[in-house]
Structures are given as structure tokens and as C-alpha cells.
Amino acid sequence: MSAERLEVHPTRLELLALKRRKTLAEGIADILQKDLEVLIFSLVEYRERATLLRTQLYDTLKKSYNQFIEAEMVSGNLKVKELALTTTPIDFNVETGMATGVLGIQFPSLKLIKQEQKDHKIRLSLTDAPMQLEEAASRINDVMNAIVKLASLTAAIRALLEVISLKRRQINRIRFKIVPNLDATIDYIQFILDEIEQQDAIRVRVLQRKRKERAEKSY
Amino acid sequence: MPFESGFFKENEKKGLRNLIKPTQYSTIMPRVALESLKLIDLDVLVRLTGQNLEGIFLFLLNTAYKEEIVSTCGDKVEPGLLEDAFFQNYAKMFIRLLKNSSKYIKSLLMSVLHKFDALNLKTMFRMVQAGMNTDDILKHIIPLGMYDRKKCQTLLSEVNSISDIVSSLREQDFGFTLKETLNTQKIIGDISPLEAALNKELFTGILKEIKNLKKRDKEIATNILGIEIDVLNVMIILKYKALMTDHENIKENLMPVALIDEKILESAIKKPDIKSTLQCFLRSAGTKHHVYQTIFAKLVNESDSPLSRLEFILGKAPLEMSFFELKKNMRYYNIGYILAFLNMKWVEIKNLRCIVNGIARNIDKNQTLDLLILPENYKI
Numbered sequence: 001m002s003a004e005r006l007e008v009h010p011t012r013l014e015l016l017a018l019k020r021r022k023t024l025a026e027g028i029a030d031i032l033q034k035d036l037e038v039l040i041f042s043l044v045e046y047r048e049r050a051t052l053l054r055t056q057l058y059d060t061l062k063k064s065y066n067q068f069i070e071a072e073m074v075s076g077n078l079k080v081k082e083l084a085l086t087t088t089p090i091d092f093n094v095e096t097g098m099a100t101g102v103l104g105i106q107f108p109s110l111k112l113i114k115q116e117q118k119d120h121k122i123r124l125s126l127t128d129a130p131m132q133l134e135e136a137a138s139r140i141n142d143v144m145n146a147i148v149k150l151a152s153l154t155a156a157i158r159a160l161l162e163v164i165s166l167k168r169r170q171i172n173r174i175r176f177k178i179v180p181n182l183d184a185t186i187d188y189i190q191f192i193l194d195e196i197e198q199q200d201a202i203r204v205r206v207l208q209r210k211r212k213e214r215a216e217k218s219y
Numbered sequence: 220m221p222f223e224s225g226f227f228k229e230n231e232k233k234g235l236r237n238l239i240k241p242t243q244y245s246t247i248m249p250r251v252a253l254e255s256l257k258l259i260d261l262d263v264l265v266r267l268t269g270q271n272l273e274g275i276f277l278f279l280l281n282t283a284y285k286e287e288i289v290s291t292c293g294d295k296v297e298p299g300l301l302e303d304a305f306f307q308n309y310a311k312m313f314i315r316l317l318k319n320s321s322k323y324i325k326s327l328l329m330s331v332l333h334k335f336d337a338l339n340l341k342t343m344f345r346m347v348q349a350g351m352n353t354d355d356i357l358k359h360i361i362p363l364g365m366y367d368r369k370k371c372q373t374l375l376s377e378v379n380s381i382s383d384i385v386s387s388l389r390e391q392d393f394g395f396t397l398k399e400t401l402n403t404q405k406i407i408g409d410i411s412p413l414e415a416a417l418n419k420e421l422f423t424g425i426l427k428e429i430k431n432l433k434k435r436d437k438e439i440a441t442n443i444l445g446i447e448i449d450v451l452n453v454m455i456i457l458k459y460k461a462l463m464t465d466h467e468n469i470k471e472n473l474m475p476v477a478l479i480d481e482k483i484l485e486s487a488i489k490k491p492d493i494k495s496t497l498q499c500f501l502r503s504a505g506t507k508h509h510v511y512q513t514i515f516a517k518l519v520n521e522s523d524s525p526l527s528r529l530e531f532i533l534g535k536a537p538l539e540m541s542f543f544e545l546k547k548n549m550r551y552y553n554i555g556y557i558l559a560f561l562n563m564k565w566v567e568i569k570n571l572r573c574i575v576n577g578i579a580r581n582i583d584k585n586q587t588l589d590l591l592i593l594p595e596n597y598k599i
Contacts, residue, residue: 067527069576069577069580069582070527070586070590072576072580073572073573073576073577073580073582073587073590074569074573074590076302076572076576077298077299077302077576078299078302078358078359079359081359082342082345082346082359083345085345085346085348085349085351086345086348086349086410122411122458122459122462125341125345125411125414126411126414126415126455126458126472127414127415127418127451127454127455128338128341128414130527130530131458131525131526131527131529131530132527134458134462134526135525135526135527138462
């Protein structure tokens with residue numbers, strides 16, 4: 001990336017201001033870098049939690065589907081279909097909200113809201129439903145909490161990734177755009193100031209020489 | 220297997236009629252019919268678990284199921300069609316037994332046949348409640364009993380709701396009970412009270428017919444059919460214990476009692492957990508029958524297992540009782556012979572269905588073997 005020089009007057013005052021800006025930019029970049037490290041650390045933590053939860057979820061779902069197949073084997077797929085058609089559906093809803101996470105970042109949070117059964121009724125036929133079907137349904141019911149928790153974690157991971165990406169862009173902009181530009185401008189001003197100083201020195205020497213020559217002539 | 224040997228042959232029927240008294244003839248005829256109905260050898264059945272659907276299809280074409288499989292499946296090998304063919308075969312076998320049975324046995328078998336009427340009625344209730352169309356409902360109907368597909372089609376063409384179905388039933392065909400239940404129903408749309416009423420009516424009918432039998436026949440029928448009712452009651456109590464917090468309405472859902480009486484059921488309901496419930500049954504069943512004792516002892520040993528495992532053990536009970544009665548009364552009393560055969564045939568169909576569905580779902584052979592209902596002493 002080629003550094004661009006800023007449009008500034010090549011004065012010592014500007015040079016000092018630019019140096020202050022550079023120090024500030026580097027300070028900000030350091031803070032952002034630390035934030036990034038914290039965010040990456042919590043991303044890894046969230047990811048581990050999500051992986052663990054996903055493994056548990058797949059395991060439970062696998063067991064549940066296995067029991068469902070066993071129910072079909074024991075009672076026939078037509079009977080299972082028939083029983084499933086008249087099952088009382090589980091009444092649930094997902095409440096969405098915001099939660100404050102690491103570095104005060106707002107994460108979407110999901111919460112499962114289940115309607116409590118008033119009469120504690122068995123959902124499937126008491127005499128005709130194979131127990132495997134009841135167990136499979138019960139596992140799926142329990143899995144709902146884990147699914148919502150995983151969805152919440154996934155949303156948090158996505159939010160974290162967005163913030164990490166933003167922070168990284170900010171750091172990169174400071175390190176590879178702003179600081180090099182400031183450096184280039186500082187160098188330029190420094191160069192101009194050096195040139196001016198050098199010219200002034202020559203001019204002083206010329207003037208001193210001329211003054212000396214004039215003084216010698218007058219004697 | 221006792222049913223595999225050719226004890227009597229079909230062509231001997233006419234000769235028998237002239238040789239023996241009418242009462243003896245009516246006693247011996249169901250057994251003659253059974254001799255020609257063959258069950259699949261257990262070893263062969265177990266070996267089917269390792270095959271593919273085509274292999275099973277070809278095997279079944281050389282068994283008693285051939286006719287139904289050819290007419291139902293054609294050249295399509297689908298688990299649903301095979302299951303339907305199995306039921307058709309069971310229906311054919313049942314009708315053949317009914318034709319050859321004497322008055323009291325016929326009445327008992329008719330009451331047992333109501334099991335399928337109850338199943339088909341429950342299917343109709345469920346499917347109508349789910350808003351399914353007639354064609355879909357008919358696929359779920361078992362082609363046996365008075366509510367066969369033809370009757371169901373006629374019934375469903377005239378009705379739109381469960382109450383319509385109930386009002387179209389005759390008083391003697393569960394109609395009275397169902398109407399009473401529907402009138403006293405508290406929650407609209409809840410079909411579980413109707414299901415419970417149907418089951419109670421069914422088992423009351425069976426127990427009533429058993430009472431009409433005499434001496435040993437009565438004892439055998441009580442044992443073989445009674446264990447089925449007892450198993451259902453035990454399972455209902457276990458399901459309540461495992462799934463419900465409120466145990467108040469268990470009694471409403473219990474079936475009429477057979478060998479395990481109301482006192483035992485009541486004390487079992489009061490027990491706090493599944494293990495103590497099963498121990499309660501073991502203590503009471505122990506004095507009654509060897510099969511009950513064995514089953515409950517096994518259940519107590521495995522009381523920490525999932526409920527599906529306990530249900531599986533309980534599901535074996537009618538088969539074990541059938542074998543017990545066959546061993547005890549094989550030669551002299553045909554009622555046990557018929558009821559045992561019906562149980563064994565039903566178990567064979569359930570096992571075939573299990574194998575077919577397992578293969579269709581790519582289930583491991585060992586898992587399928589675990590779900591097969593096999594005699595307790597059978598070694599794989």
C-alpha cells in the first residue's frame with residue numbers, strides 16, 4: 001500500500017501536530033489490538049461451548065431418531081404416523097432480546113418459552129403407542145432447550161465475528177493507512193524543514209561572508 | 220414347533236365327520252385347521268435379519284404369505300405393502316379358525332376379533348380428528364373384523380366428525396359405550412376417553428366369553444387372554460409412573476381385571492417408583508402363576524432400564540404364557556392350542572414387520588434382533 005501525503009502546510013507546528021496524531025493513532029491501534037485479542041479469546045470460548053452443545057444435540061437427536069425408527073419397527077410405520085397425527089402439539093415460543101456480552105457488545109439472546117401443561121396429559125395413546133415413540137418425543141422435547149441455546153450461541157458468535165472483523169479493519173486502517181500517511185507527511189515536512197534550514201544556513205553563511213568582505217574593504 | 224407337523228390333513232375332514240360324535244368333531248376341527256397353517260421356523264426368521272428386502276420378498280413367496288403378497292405387492296417390495304399382506308394373511312387364518320370352531324370357541328374368538336374392530340375404530344377416530352381423507356384412512360385399516368375397509372369406506376362416506384362416527388355405530392358394536400363416553404366427555408376433541416372406553420368394552424367382552432367356557436378351557440383361556448389384559452394394566456401404571464406427575468386418574472384408564480386383581484393394582488398405584496411397583500406385582504403375582512413370576516422377576520431385575528425395555532419384556536408375556544399352556548395342555552384341550560397359535564402368529568407378523576422395517580431403514584442386524592419377540596429360552 002503506497003502512503004499518501006496529507007495536504008498540510010509544511011510548518012513546524014504542523015509537524016508537531018502530526019507527530020501527536022501519530023502517537024495517538026498508534027495508541028488507539030494498541031487498544032484495538034487488545035480488544036481484538038479479548039474478542040478472539042471469547043470467540044474461541046463461545047465456539048468451544050457451541051461445539052460441545054452441538055455434539056450433545058446431535059447425539060440426543062440421533063438417539064431420538066433411532067428410537068423413532070425402533071417405534072416404527074415395533075408398531076409399524078402406519079401406526080406411528082397415525083399416532084403422531086393426533087398427538088397434542090407442544091406449545092412453545094422463542095422470545096428474542098439483547099444481552100450484554102464481552103466488551104459491552106450487545107448480543108441477540110433467544111429464550112424458549114414453553115406453555116406449562118395444565119392437566120399433565122400423556123401426549124400419545126396410553127395403550128397403543130409404543131414406549132419408544134414416547135421416549136423419542138420426550139427427548140425431542142428436551143432437545144428444544146438445547147437448540148434454542150445453540151441458536152443463541154451461534155447468533156453471539158456471528159455478532160462477535162462482525163465486531164472482530166470491524167476491529168481488524170480499524171487496526172489495519174490505522175496501521176497500514178493512517179500511520180504510513182502520517183509518516184509520509186512527517187517525513188515530507190521534516191524534509192522541507194531541513195531544506196529550509198539548510199538554505200537558511202547557506203544564506204547566513206553567504207551573508208556573513210559578504211559582511212566580512214565589506215568590513216575588510218572599509219578598512 | 221407343534222404346528223408344523225402334519226397331525227391331521229385337510230382331506231381327512233370328511234372321514235372324521237362320520238367317525239366321531241358332533242361334539243368331538245367341533246372340538247377337533249379347529250385343531251385340524253391349525254395343522255395346515257404353518258408358522259415360519261424361528262431360526263429361519265432370525266436369519267432373515269441379515270437379508271435385503273428382495274431376499275425376504277422371495278423367501279415369503281415360499282411361505283403361507285405367498286397368496287397375499289402376490290395380490291398386494293405385485294412386483295413392488297415396500298414395507299407398507301408387505302405389512303398389509305401380513306395382516307391379510309392373519310385375517311384369512313382367523314376367519315378359517317372361526318369357521319372351524321364350535322359354538323363357545325367361536326364366541327370367544329369373535330370377542331377376540333373385536334380387538335381389531337377396536338383398533339380400526341381408534342384409527343378412524345384419530346385420522347378423522349387429524350382431518351385425513353377417506354383414502355388415507357383406509358390405508359391404515361387392518362383388513363380384519365367387522366370394520367374392514369369396505370365397511371369403513373361406507374361409514375366414512377357418510378360422516379364428517381368423531382361424533383358422527385359414534386352416532387352411526389350400532390348399540391352392540393361399541394356404539395352404546397362410545398355414546399355414553401362422548402356425552403360425559405369433559406375436554407372436546409380429546410379422543411383418549413373414547414379409546415379407553417373401547418378397550419374396556421373389548422376386554423369386558425373377552426372376559427365375559429371366557430366365563431362361558433368350562434373347567435380347563437376356562438382356565439387356559441383366562442391365562443392366555445388374561446395375561447394380555449394384565450400386561451396392559453401393568454404398562455398403563457408404569458407409563459403413568461414414568462410420564463405423569465398426577466396419578467389420580469390412573470384408575471379411570473385401567474382395563475377390567477384378569478389375574479392381577481384390583482387390590483394388587485391399587486397397592487401398585489400407591490407405590491412411589493417403578494421398582495417398588497414392580498416388586499409389589501412380583502410379590503402378588505408370585506403366588507399365582509409361574510409365567511407371571513418369571514416375567515415380574517425379570518422386570519424387577521431390569522427395573523432401572525428404560526421403559527421401552529420393560530414394555531418389551533411385558534410384551535413377551537402372552538407368548539410365554541402361550542408356550543406354557545401348550546406344554547401343559549397340548550394334546551387334550553384345543554382352546555389353548557387355538558389361542559396360543561393366534562398369539563404366535565401375531566408375534567410372527569410383528570417380527571416380520573420389525574425385520575422388514577429395520578431393513579428398509581438400514582438398521583443394524585443386532586439392533587433388529589434385540590427387538591424381535593422370541594421365546595425366553597431361544598438362543599440366537
